[in-house]
Amino acid sequence: MAIYPWQLDLWRQIHAMRQNLSHALLLQGRKGVGKLEFARALARGMLCETPLPSGEGCGKCLACGWFEQGNHPDFRSVEPEALTEAEDEKPAKGKKPSQEIKIEQIRELAGLVSLSTHRNGMRVILIHPAEAMNTNAANALLKTLEEPPPHTLIMLVSHQAQSLLPTVRSRCLKLAFPVPPLEQSMEWLRQQGVAEPAPFLAQAGYAPLAARDLTLDELQELRQGFLSQLARPQTLDPIVLAEKSEKLDLSNMVKWLQQWLYDLIGCRLSGIIRYQPDFAAEIRTLAPRFPLQAALTFQKELLEAQKIVHHPLNTQLFLEQLLLSYRQLMNPTESDYVRTR
Numbered sequence: 001m002a003i004y005p006w007q008l009d010l011w012r013q014i015h016a017m018r019q020n021l022s023h024a025l026l027l028q029g030r031k032g033v034g035k036l037e038f039a040r041a042l043a044r045g046m047l048c049e050t051p052l053p054s055g056e057g058c059g060k061c062l063a064c065g066w067f068e069q070g071n072h073p074d075f076r077s078v079e080p081e082a083l084t085e086a087e088d089e090k091p092a093k094g095k096k097p098s099q100e101i102k103i104e105q106i107r108e109l110a111g112l113v114s115l116s117t118h119r120n121g122m123r124v125i126l127i128h129p130a131e132a133m134n135t136n137a138a139n140a141l142l143k144t145l146e147e148p149p150p151h152t153l154i155m156l157v158s159h160q161a162q163s164l165l166p167t168v169r170s171r172c173l174k175l176a177f178p179v180p181p182l183e184q185s186m187e188w189l190r191q192q193g194v195a196e197p198a199p200f201l202a203q204a205g206y207a208p209l210a211a212r213d214l215t216l217d218e219l220q221e222l223r224q225g226f227l228s229q230l231a232r233p234q235t236l237d238p239i240v241l242a243e244k245s246e247k248l249d250l251s252n253m254v255k256w257l258q259q260w261l262y263d264l265i266g267c268r269l270s271g272i273i274r275y276q277p278d279f280a281a282e283i284r285t286l287a288p289r290f291p292l293q294a295a296l297t298f299q300k301e302l303l304e305a306q307k308i309v310h311h312p313l314n315t316q317l318f319l320e321q322l323l324l325s326y327r328q329l330m331n332p333t334e335s336d337y338v339r340t341r
Contacts, residue, residue, distance in 0.1 A: 032210025
């Protein structure tokens with residue numbers, strides 16, 4: 001569980017503060033820069049019985065063994081059911097797993113922190129993504145943050161720290177995780193076996209772990225097919241594409257639409273293409289032809305869509321409406337596709 005190269009300075013700072021570390025840390029930054037991995041490495045180091053001089057876990061003691069096996073009695077990871085089942089080889093059938101961290105999960109922590117630690121050492125609680133806590137859960141956590149138990153470290157990992165309650169944020173030491181320098185990310189990805197990392201970094205907003213993940217599955221093929229349809233708005237059939245895409249991950253498709261529109265607007269205003277360098281020719285062809293004000297309105301529509309992407313009443317109709325809006329934007333003189341409200 002090594003520290004990533006772009007995290008070394010922050011790791012040294014935290015290690016230097018170890019004896020006087022705050023009871024609660026908020027690790028904040030873009031998804032895919034390694035916040036969760038950093039938090040887990042810190043947890044293992046805090047629980048290790050013979051930590052290395054750098055503060056990392058030794059990987060050899062009983063505590064490190066428990067941690068690696070996921071059953072350390074003084075470590076608790078709290079996350080939404082959807083993440084837990086996504087990591088399970090056989091997800092539970094029936095009711096759709098929750099995307100929220102619920103109050104019951106936070107209340108369980110109160111019982112945990114009331115007990116003595118197993119080996120008279122530290123206790124570590126990791127909550128991620130912290131913004132998944134619903135309001136009741138966040139309020140329940142406040143009591144623990146306000147009256148911190150001894151020898152307990154609470155870490156909140158957040159991709160959207162602004163979504164947390166201000167009272168929660170104010171009781172944590174904030175650790176910012178910026179996007180690493182481009183060359184450092186490029187070099188790291190090459191070391192991971194990615195021969196041409198630039199397009200993947202662009203798609204991932206220059207977050208290196210997210211870029212690596214894009215190279216590991218069939219997502220690229222799905223993205224290519226989806227964007228190829230957007231690149232031909234005159235022949236795009238929103239109903240057919242929505243029907244074909246019904247079983248795909250809706251949040252990915254909304255993100256692809258957002259990035260596509262961002263590049264269209266960016267190319268129109270400044271000639272810059274950030275997310276889709278592999279579709280640069282198509283974007284440059286399309287950029288001059290759409291009404292800019294309408295594009296900004298559609299951008300707001302996509303922002304609202306992203307907020308509810310995990311809770312649409314009907315995935316196909318949800319995507320169909322967004323694609324209808326896109327086709328109307330790119331073909332404003334057509335009368336057969338009219339935006340409905």
